[in-house]
Amino acid sequence: MRIGRPCAVVLVLALGVTGAFAASLSASTGTLGAARVATPRCTAAGLSVLQNLSSGTVVSVTVANLPSACGNATLQVTVNNGAANASGSGTVPAAGGSVTITLGSAPAVAAAEQTDLVIIGP
Amino acid sequence: MSRIVGAPGALAVAGLVLLGLAAPALAAGLSLASQNLTPYRTCTITGTPAASTAVSDASVRQASATSNFGTSATNNVATGNGANRRLYIRFDLSLCSPTIPSTATVRLATLRIYITAVPASCRTVDVFRVTTSWVESTLTWNNQPFGTTINNPANTSASDTYTIGSPAGCQNLATGAYAVGAVVTTDVALFVAGTATNFGWMLRDDVEGSSTTYTQTYSAKDLGTVGQAPQLVVTYVTAP
Numbered sequence: 469m470r471i472g473r474p475c476a477v478v479l480v481l482a483l484g485v486t487g488a489f490a491a492s493l494s495a496s497t498g499t500l501g502a503a504r505v506a507t508p509r510c511t512a513a514g515l516s517v518l519q520n521l522s523s524g525t526v527v528s529v530t531v532a533n534l535p536s537a538c539g540n541a542t543l544q545v546t547v548n549n550g551a552a553n554a555s556g557s558g559t560v561p562a563a564g565g566s567v568t569i570t571l572g573s574a575p576a577v578a579a580a581e582q583t584d585l586v587i588i589g590p
Numbered sequence: 591m592s593r594i595v596g597a598p599g600a601l602a603v604a605g606l607v608l609l610g611l612a613a614p615a616l617a618a619g620l621s622l623a624s625q626n627l628t629p630y631r632t633c634t635i636t637g638t639p640a641a642s643t644a645v646s647d648a649s650v651r652q653a654s655a656t657s658n659f660g661t662s663a664t665n666n667v668a669t670g671n672g673a674n675r676r677l678y679i680r681f682d683l684s685l686c687s688p689t690i691p692s693t694a695t696v697r698l699a700t701l702r703i704y705i706t707a708v709p710a711s712c713r714t715v716d717v718f719r720v721t722t723s724w725v726e727s728t729l730t731w732n733n734q735p736f737g738t739t740i741n742n743p744a745n746t747s748a749s750d751t752y753t754i755g756s757p758a759g760c761q762n763l764a765t766g767a768y769a770v771g772a773v774v775t776t777d778v779a780l781f782v783a784g785t786a787t788n789f790g791w792m793l794r795d796d797v798e799g800s801s802t803t804y805t806q807t808y809s810a811k812d813l814g815t816v817g818q819a820p821q822l823v824v825t826y827v828t829a830p
Contacts, residue, residue, distance in 0.1 A: 490697060506726070508627075516698060516825070587630075588626065
């Protein structure tokens with residue numbers, strides 16, 4: 469009986485810590501976990517992201533200024549023109565540089581388009 | 591009761607394990623399980639269709655100081671004795687969807703204009719952030735934001751410069767391509783953060799008033815050709 473109360477306190481603390489870990493998993497902070505482990509990224513450079521057009525549509529996207537640290541990573545690209553999405557993926561050259569990603573479909577060029585790209589790996 | 595007393599004892603041990611080991615264990619686990627993920631987002635604003643308000647562009651001409659060229663199919667930058675021309679251009683960043691957050695970090699912003707004629711000399715073009723308002727349909731040489739004094743503002747206050755013309759060695763030699771080298775990352779970062787109002791940019795020859803006239807020509811929004819329309823490409827990240 470004498471150790472019952474401290475045990476309850478420890479249990480509450482333990483559960484609380486678990487909750488804190490869950491709450492701290494935020495992609496927007498660029499960190500994971502209460503230990504604030506930085507999300508690993510291969511670059512923070514200013515990547516050049518240019519659309520390649522054909523007959524008023526976006527057929528591919530060229531991503532340049534890729535450093536060698538991103539070499540062999542998978543590059544996923546999605547273009548959204550407000551009405552449709554088009555995606556594609558490719559591999560970053562081992563030495564970095566540039567890569568052109570052909571889209572699965574060709575959305576029409578609009579006044580504004582959003583291009584999301586994610587480099588996975590290496 | 592003995593079971594109850596005994597169970598907390600075990601829980602105490604478990605709790606201590608959690609307290610003492612959970613943080614490094616989870617951190618290590620996440621580190622090992624996660625991959626490099628490098629997300630970027632780009633907003634590309636294009637002057638299309640010609641009637642779109644996404645882009646406002648107009649040249650002003652010293653030799654036609656009270657005329658407006660807001661509906662011209664071409665834009666010019668020129669230097670010459672009484673024949674200087676400047677290009678004003680603005681992109682509506684509010685069209686980006688989703689809106690670029692004010693806390694975003696702008697990694698690269700590039701101004702792209704399509705070249706249709708280059709001067710027979712390698713000229714330097716200065717890109718200046720405009721700090722007062724102007725209207726595409728009423729802009730003239732005489733009422734332009736930077737005034738009528740040539741070589742004003744000083745080229746030292748330019749946001750960026752690029753070169754265009756011949757001979758080899760110039761950044762932009764050929765027609766039929768977008769000009770490279772107009773990087774306006776710092777300006778767009780100010781616009782996004784709300785610390786400067788977006789009145790666009792003015793492009794002029796680095797040395798106005800040349801005894802020989804040198805003119806460069808770009809496709810304007812009003813040409814209505816999608817593949818030649820002016821563009822602003824903004825690449826940013828929303829996480830540090």
